[in-house]
Amino acid sequence: MKWWLIAWREIRWEVFLDRTSLLRTGIFVVIPLFFVVSNRGIPQGPAGDLTLLGLALQSVFFPALSGVALIAATFSMEKENGTLVPLLAAPIRDFDIVLGKLVGMVVPVMVACVVTLAAAYGLAAYRYGVARVERVLTPELIYAVLVLSLLYLVTTGSVTMIVAARVKSSRAAQQVAGLVIALSAAVFAGLGFVASQLGEGWPLLALGVGLVLADVLALELARRVWQREEVIGRV
Amino acid sequence: MIDVRQLTRHFDGTRALDDVSFQVHPGEIVALLGPNGAGKTTASRIIGGILAPSGGDVLVDGISVRKDANQVRARCGFVTDQPSLYERMPLRRYLGFFARLYDVAQPDVRAADLAKLLGLDDVIDRKLATFSRGMRQKVAIARALVHDPPVLLLDEPATALDPEMSQMLRGFIISLRARHRAILLTTHDLDEAQRIADRVVVLYKGKVLRIGATSDVRAAGRPSYTVAFAGDPAVARGALKRAGIDADSATARDGLTALRFAADDPAAVNPAALRALLDAGVRVVTLSAEERSLEDAYLSILAEARR
Ligand SMILES: Nc1ncnc2c1ncn2[C@@H]1O[C@H](COP(=O)(O)OP(=O)(O)OP(=O)(O)O)[C@@H](O)[C@H]1O
Ligand SMILES: [Mg+2]
Numbered sequence: 001m002k003w004w005l006i007a008w009r010e011i012r013w014e015v016f017l018d019r020t021s022l023l024r025t026g027i028f029v030v031i032p033l034f035f036v037v038s039n040r041g042i043p044q045g046p047a048g049d050l051t052l053l054g055l056a057l058q059s060v061f062f063p064a065l066s067g068v069a070l071i072a073a074t075f076s077m078e079k080e081n082g083t084l085v086p087l088l089a090a091p092i093r094d095f096d097i098v099l100g101k102l103v104g105m106v107v108p109v110m111v112a113c114v115v116t117l118a119a120a121y122g123l124a125a126y127r128y129g130v131a132r133v134e135r136v137l138t139p140e141l142i143y144a145v146l147v148l149s150l151l152y153l154v155t156t157g158s159v160t161m162i163v164a165a166r167v168k169s170s171r172a173a174q175q176v177a178g179l180v181i182a183l184s185a186a187v188f189a190g191l192g193f194v195a196s197q198l199g200e201g202w203p204l205l206a207l208g209v210g211l212v213l214a215d216v217l218a219l220e221l222a223r224r225v226w227q228r229e230e231v232i233g234r235v
Numbered sequence: 236m237i238d239v240r241q242l243t244r245h246f247d248g249t250r251a252l253d254d255v256s257f258q259v260h261p262g263e264i265v266a267l268l269g270p271n272g273a274g275k276t277t278a279s280r281i282i283g284g285i286l287a288p289s290g291g292d293v294l295v296d297g298i299s300v301r302k303d304a305n306q307v308r309a310r311c312g313f314v315t316d317q318p319s320l321y322e323r324m325p326l327r328r329y330l331g332f333f334a335r336l337y338d339v340a341q342p343d344v345r346a347a348d349l350a351k352l353l354g355l356d357d358v359i360d361r362k363l364a365t366f367s368r369g370m371r372q373k374v375a376i377a378r379a380l381v382h383d384p385p386v387l388l389l390d391e392p393a394t395a396l397d398p399e400m401s402q403m404l405r406g407f408i409i410s411l412r413a414r415h416r417a418i419l420l421t422t423h424d425l426d427e428a429q430r431i432a433d434r435v436v437v438l439y440k441g442k443v444l445r446i447g448a449t450s451d452v453r454a455a456g457r458p459s460y461t462v463a464f465a466g467d468p469a470v471a472r473g474a475l476k477r478a479g480i481d482a483d484s485a486t487a488r489d490g491l492t493a494l495r496f497a498a499d500d501p502a503a504v505n506p507a508a509l510r511a512l513l514d515a516g517v518r519v520v521t522l523s524a525e526e527r528s529l530e531d532a533y534l535s536i537l538a539e540a541r542r
């Protein structure tokens with residue numbers, strides 16, 4: 001359970017006390033909500049339903065995307081500051097460090113996702129009618145979206161961690177995180193487009209399956225690659 | 236306690252450590268000396284289980300870092316050359332966090348005790364970001380002691396400490412030695428090393444250049460003597476020269492002039508020197524053995540290696 005110690009420290013003493021990261025996350029929470037509010041009315045019928053769905057997805061994935069940058073930043077900062085060394089000197093498994101860092105970042109970001117989704121739901125219900133929103137955004141769908149974003153976070157989080165462990169500066173890590181964000185945004189957009197063209201749910205399902213696979217792969221990779229040796233050898 | 240065996244470490248291409256072997260016993264302070272880039276930090280990182288060896292092995296308390304790094308880590312307290320702390324945490328929480336990582340029985344009690352031990356109890360609830368450099372160094376030391384380890388790896392622990400503090404630290408390290416800790420002290424402060432180290436290891440370009448008891452390392456080389464007198468330095472030098480003694484250039488000392496010379500056989504050379512000087516009318520005040528400092532010894536060892 002050492003990983004939980006590390007995760008909790010991260011949540012309690014870093015995330016919630018870091019004004020810039022709070023601000024950044026805040027922006028990524030507000031943007032999708034702004035989209036919900038500023039939308040010029042939604043037509044009845046499937047097209048409108050899809051827009052509603054899109055808004056809901058946005059409100060989850062925007063904060064999730066910001067989370068990737070957060071993971072890259074905190075981890076490589078810690079490496080740069082040298083605060084990682086005492087952690088590496090402690091009698092804990094390498095994996096405790098990886099998992100601790102990951103959980104410490106994923107949990108707050110997931111909280112932001114849930115909060116944004118709830119707010120988006122509330123705002124949408126207020127603007128477009130409760131019955132309509134309830135019909136489109138079923139509990140199953142919301143659950144699926146949240147699980148998807150969790151998987152997404154874990155996958156990209158472990159990938160960015162691997163990269164952050166291997167690169168020398170936090171700037172490089174940030175750039176890679178930016179790349180990950182851009183790539184995954186492209187994938188989401190592409191899948192969203194396919195879904196809207198076909199009017200079917202399978203692209204979303206494919207995304208889910210793909211993420212689970214990527215997840216397992218990335219965590220395993222993180223476990224293997226992320227050794228003290230690698231990290232300190234590149235400090 | 237620490238047994239370094241033929242340790243080698245490469246960093247893509249460069250050889251940071253090359254066949255290094257030495258030991259540190261319980262109740263002993265060993266100073267690890269050497270110029271910048273000699274491999275001191277690399278050596279202590281490998282001993283502490285942070286960095287893997289490329290060749291050779293380190294046994295701590297009989298446990299191999301290659302085989303069971305975590306058992307080794309649990310036995311080592313590590314003070315890094317930079318006190319990198321979590322700035323946002325208050326001291327109490329910081330020490331408590333590490334105490335928990337090391338499975339200390341009562342982490343919060345331990346944190347409070349350590350703060351007190353290092354004289355930080357009045358700032359225990361202050362954020363580390365507000366600490367001065369010296370205070371941070373103390374925090375790093377407290378962190379290393381959190382699990383009361385039998386082995387201490389101190390990598391330049393006295394950097395940024397004021398004289399009073401570094402004296403306190405010295406006393407502290409000595410008290411740890413009295414409690415049978417094995418202490419490897421990396422330092423550039425040769426005066427400090429001379430005062431507290433039982434043995435020294437001199438590293439140079441990744442190799443052990445000299446290893447031995449501090450007093451032996453200091454004594455190695457030709458003993459030298461200083462004669463202090465009132466009078467003309469040129470006359471004194473000339474007199475010594477005629478007696479077959481080559482003196483270094485004259486220095487002023489306490490209103491007198493001092494000349495230093497080396498003597499392989501002081502029982503024969505010193506009386507001859509004195510006689511020559513007195514015969515030349517030089518008013519000799521003292522003739523004393525030159526205490527060779529560890530610094531002198533260290534510098535001459537390095538100069539020899541560079542040749
Ligand atoms: N992570 C690293 N990657 C590449 N080379 C390294 C790394 N760490 C150390 N080195 C190299 O290994 C050699 C020894 O470095 P080390 O830090 O052990 O020296 P040191 O004796 O502690 O020096 P100093 O007195 O300056 O602290 C140096 O040539 C250094 O450049
Ligand atoms: Mg060093």
